[in-house]
Amino acid sequence: xxxxxxxxxxxxxxRLALVSFLLNISVEASSxxxxxxxxxxxxxxxxxxxxxxTYGMAYFVSSxxxxxxxxxxxxxxxxxxxxxxxxxxxxxxxLAPGPMTLLAxxxxxxxxxxVSAAAFMAYVYEAGERVGSFASYGSLGFLAGAVIAAATRDxxxxxxxxxxxxxxxxxxxxxxxxxxxxxxxxxxFPIDVMWTNRRIYLxxxxxxxxxxxxxxxxxxxxxxxxxxxxxxxxxDGINVGGQFITMQLIQHFNPARLITYGLIASVIVFAVYGLxxxxxxxxxxxxxxxxxxxxxxxxxxxxxxxxxxxxxTAVGLLYSTSSLSxxxxxxxxxxxxQVWGFPTLMYVSSAFCFAGLLAxxxLGKGQP
Numbered sequence: 001x002x003x004x005x006x007x008x009x010x011x012x013x014x015r016l017a018l019v020s021f022l023l024n025i026s027v028e029a030s031s032x033x034x035x036x037x038x039x040x041x042x043x044x045x046x047x048x049x050x051x052x053x054t055y056g057m058a059y060f061v062s063s064x065x066x067x068x069x070x071x072x073x074x075x076x077x078x079x080x081x082x083x084x085x086x087x088x089x090x091x092x093x094x095l096a097p098g099p100m101t102l103l104a105x106x107x108x109x110x111x112x113x114x115v116s117a118a119a120f121m122a123y124v125y126e127a128g129e130r131v132g133s134f135a136s137y138g139s140l141g142f143l144a145g146a147v148i149a150a151a152t153r154d155x156x157x158x159x160x161x162x163x164x165x166x167x168x169x170x171x172x173x174x175x176x177x178x179x180x181x182x183x184x185x186x187x188x189f190p191i192d193v194m195w196t197n198r199r200i201y202l203x204x205x206x207x208x209x210x211x212x213x214x215x216x217x218x219x220x221x222x223x224x225x226x227x228x229x230x231x232x233x234x235x236d237g238i239n240v241g242g243q244f245i246t247m248q249l250i251q252h253f254n255p256a257r258l259i260t261y262g263l264i265a266s267v268i269v270f271a272v273y274g275l276x277x278x279x280x281x282x283x284x285x286x287x288x289x290x291x292x293x294x295x296x297x298x299x300x301x302x303x304x305x306x307x308x309x310x311x312x313t314a315v316g317l318l319y320s321t322s323s324l325s326x327x328x329x330x331x332x333x334x335x336x337x338q339v340w341g342f343p344t345l346m347y348v349s350s351a352f353c354f355a356g357l358l359a360x361x362x363l364g365k366g367q368p
Contacts, residue, residue: 023138026145027289029165033232041097049333053327053329059113069315070119075126081115087166114320117319119162142243146236194317199361203360205322205324207262208254217345221337226279266293338350
């Protein structure tokens with residue numbers, strides 16, 4: 001589908017990568033120390049999980065709604081509005097004085113991010129750009145956000161950085177053009193798309209439920225086994241830096257196999273987390289985590305974009321599935337870690353990933 005016009009003497013791929021890079025800096029910088037910030041203003045482990053869950057549920061609703069609308073009305077309006085609203089939402093996160101106001105502000109950030117997410121990925125695919133390469137620059141943005149966090153270690157400064165980088169991405173989005181909208185009629189509740197891709201969505205739901213249960217309290221877990229704020233950022237940076245490299249290398253592999261490899265590696269990663277007694281033991285595990293997520297994410301995106309005409313809807317449902325997990329998982333993470341401790345949480349998360357692996361069976365046969 002040819003509805004994009006390239007601006008003369010510039011690279012569309014470079015501009016798309018730069019928007020993704022800037023946006024993901026904002027996501028990482030504002031969230032990496034969020035659990036510690038929540039603790040500082042009086043939140044319990046369960047409250048930390050609830051804050052992360054609110055962000056995930058808001059993203060779930062938003063990406064579901066606006067992914068479908070981008071199929072019907074075109075991509076660019078949703079990309080630009082989503083970036084603009086995200087920049088504004090970060091400002092409110094700075095002003096949160098207590099756990100409940102922080103919860104509300106994170107919900108606003110999640111909703112605004114969901115406005116542009118699926119439309120942006122569909123735009124990249126339809127522009128003829130490589131999805132794996134594009135996703136890798138998002139991971140490079142995560143790495144840059146982790147580096148900024150390691151250098152700054154100041155919550156307010158990091159949230160300001162998030163607002164600024166989102167605003168820059170919004171400005172850059174005006175260099176992207178959309179000439180023709182190919183309108184696609186999509187049901188309000190797209191059951192056909194859900195059923196056709198059910199194995200991917202269910203696998204993602206289960207795997208990401210386990211993962212987000214861990215991420216919601218991961219800085220607290222690392223702090224408990226000896227990591228400073230600097231090392232928390234470094235450990236996170238190893239993961240996202242590894243994603244940047246891995247996603248560049250795997251984009252031409254069979255998508256179904258990548259999904260399977262990603263799920264198997266995820267089972268191993270979270271099980272090993274439960275055995276760790278010192279943060280230094282997690283450094284090699286973070287490399288495997290980078291490979292796991294890269295395989296799963298790039299494999300799922302390529303699978304959905306190639307097999308579905310309703311690309312915005314299909315990818316929006318993937319983001320919604322991940323975000324639904326992000327709404328449920330942190331509640332589990334906060335509750336389990338508070339009652340039974342972090343090692344138990346890691347083993348439960350590994351079990352969720354294994355259930356996702358079982359749910360994905362059949363993808364390798366070429367059937368969605």
